[in-house]
Amino acid sequence: MAATMRGGNNVALAIILLCFTCTNNVFLLPSSSASSPTDDFLRCLSGKIPAEQVFTQSSSGFMAELTSSVQNPRFVTNATVRPACIVAASDASHVQAAVRCGRRSGVRLRVRSGGHDYEGLSYRAVRAETFAVLDLAGLRFVRVRAGDATAWVDSGATLGELYYAVGTANPGFAFPGGACSTVGVGGYLSGGGIGLMMRKFGIGADNVLDAMIVNADGELLDRGRMGEDLFWAIRGGGGESFGVVVSWRLKLSMVPPTVAVFTIAKTAGDGGGGGDAAALLAKWETLILQPFLPDLTIRVVLQGRTALFQCLYLGSGGCARLAATMRAYFPELGMTASDCHDLTWLRAMAFISLGAADAPLEGMLRRTNNLGTYVKSKSDYVRRPMGAAVWSALFADHLASNNAGVLILEPHGGVVGAVVPDMATPYPHRAGVLYNIQYGVFWWGDAEGESSAAARRWLDALYAAMEAAVSGSPREAFVNYRDLDIGENAVVGGVTEYESARRWGERYFMGNFRRLAAVKGRVDPSDFFRNEQSIPPLLQPY
The missing domain is CATH 3.30.43.10 (Uridine Diphospho-n-acetylenolpyruvylglucosamine Reductase, domain 2)
Incomplete structure (x- = not known):
């Protein structure tokens, strides 16, 4: 079973x-004599x-x-x-x-x-x-070099395909990626890439050693030829702005032969032996502040009245050591031996992505969900604990009324928050960040009918209610959770206007936005690579 x-x-x-x-x-x-573009x-x-x-x-x-x-x-x-x-x-x-x-x-x-x-x-x-x-789905080759603990991976590979190649090459190898196996490597790294291992090893983009990019002139360049400014920009500056990255050279991390995982669900309003979910969330917020627990990451998924605590422990000692750590720092969660699994890193990622400790590893190679549901997402960053009262109100006023809404809380801290500077890559949400919030709401039926309108009203009300509790000036957002509600580019004279892009750009990239625009101005001044939220070319000196 x-x-x-x-x-x-x-x-x-x-x-x-x-x-x-x-x-x-x-x-x-x-057959018309007039030729179209x-x-x-x-x-x-x-x-x-x-x-x-x-x-x-x-x-x-x-x-x-x-x-x-x-x-x-x-x-x-x-x-x-x-x-x-x-x-x-x-x-x-x-x-x-x-x-x-x-x-x-x-x-x-x-x-x-x-x-x-x-x-x-x-x-x-x-x-x-x-x-x-x-x-780029046809560009999906992964080549692991065991001798120097690196891997070249094509942009069209998924995280699941990368994990499978890395974990089968050596069970002691790992890469700090995300929890969702169907995400493309190119998009993940282009946005920086957060996940359950970043407290220990940094975000995905922190672990990129080289890349091959096709620039706006169609030239294929490695890190040495593209230059350090462009190499900096592609590791978190968002996709479709600077060129087409076709492959990435990644630094692999070393992990124990087995790591420990658990997933425990708690209910809001449950005052029984397991504790109330709102009170547990308040305790969880204080746990993130501990600088001496980089091996331990617990992310939380909220839906309806349920809080799901998902843990990945990368330290030695497996479940026995994890249980002792939980008793010392988070006894309120009530973790028991039956909750925990000692698994190889690859099987741990399959457990997190697929939901079962013995899920076939080949499931990590599936490229698409094909679920037929519609979704709208938004994001926030939290820099100070919200506390039990705010969590209780969130459950009562918003989550309990919509089982099709979900929040995912990704803890920062550790290496990503205290070791790597905010300007090391374009991803700026580091020092002082407790966690990222991903909001999502799902619906069925018509893509833009009444079901859509009701789902969007719920999400907008929740997002508005959260404003006082999350970061401000600017209210930060994560580029990998793209959200057109926060702004779209205006194109003037065939080129994206810088000021129009600042509205959304400084929320994604904060103080790094202007530098990104300056790099764009040097490598793609005609703005060939652009979309509604691409980096604009800043043509004046940086």
Whole structure:
């Protein structure tokens, strides 16, 4: 029998929900003598990319390719602004050809790795425009170098594929990634990448040693050729702003042969032996402040009246040592020996992602959820404990009324908060941050009907109620949880206006935003790589 989590089955579903065929084609161009940008783009690609890897809207495989890694079906309705074509790259030369042909023909590219962009901007546009999707799912090779504990991984690989390759190469190797196995490596690292191991090893982007990027001129550059400013920018500055990163060289971390995990569910308003969830959350907030527990990470998922405490312990001694630590610092949670599992790191990540201690590891290789639910997300950062009264009110006034709403609390501190400076990478939410909040709400039925409106009203009311408890000036947000509600770019004269982008940019990147814009101004002054929340080119001296 599978060893599953204790309680919280609905919450487990919510976690999975938030982790959000080809036919032979030929380039059939219109017979009209007037050539469109799309026609020119396709003509330019001919002979450079196999015809069966380019899908126009008239191709029989177009919709299958478009939806192949879509995690949120909100953005594949008939009202969605779709790409004129999709280029399914399987080699860096295909990326180079797509960039050069796009520049020449005036067709911009939107780049997709795992399809988890919460606003779908990697494969759709908000307003009508002509663009192509460059899909990197075919670029998914992972090469682990055991001798120096590094790995080269293509951007189109998922975190699950990376974990599987790393963990099967050596059970003592690990990489500090996220909890959701279907997230694309390219998108994860481009936004910085937070997760259960960052208190011990830093965020994902802190562990990038090199990268191969195709710049706006179609050149393939490594770290030495791209320069340190651009290398800094791509490790957390958001995707689709500076070029197309096709692969990353990662530093692998060393972990014990077995690590310890548990998942325990508690209920708000339960004053029994297990303690009330609101009081437990208040105690959990104080636990994050402890600087001497970097091996211990407990994230929390809230849904309805339930709080699910998910733990990953990376220290030696496994469950026995973890149980002693919990008795000393968090006895109120009531952890017992039956809650804990001693697992290899790879199996621990499968437990967190898939929900069972003996889940088949091959499940980590599944690339898409295919759940058919719609979702809207937002984010916050918390810099001071909220306390039991605020948590009680949150459950009573918001969470208890909507089982389709979920909050995920990711603790910071440790290495990510006290060792790595705010300006080391574009990810600035370090010193003083207790935890990140990801808000999500799900609905079924019509993508934009009454169910959508009701879900959005609930989320907006919750987000407004949280304002006094979270960071301010600016109210911080996480670029990997993209949210168009906080602002969109304005394009003036064919280039993104800097001031329009500051509204959202300084919430994602704070004091690092201006430097990102200066890098953009140097490497892509014509703003070829852009979307509704891409970094604008700052053309004046930094």
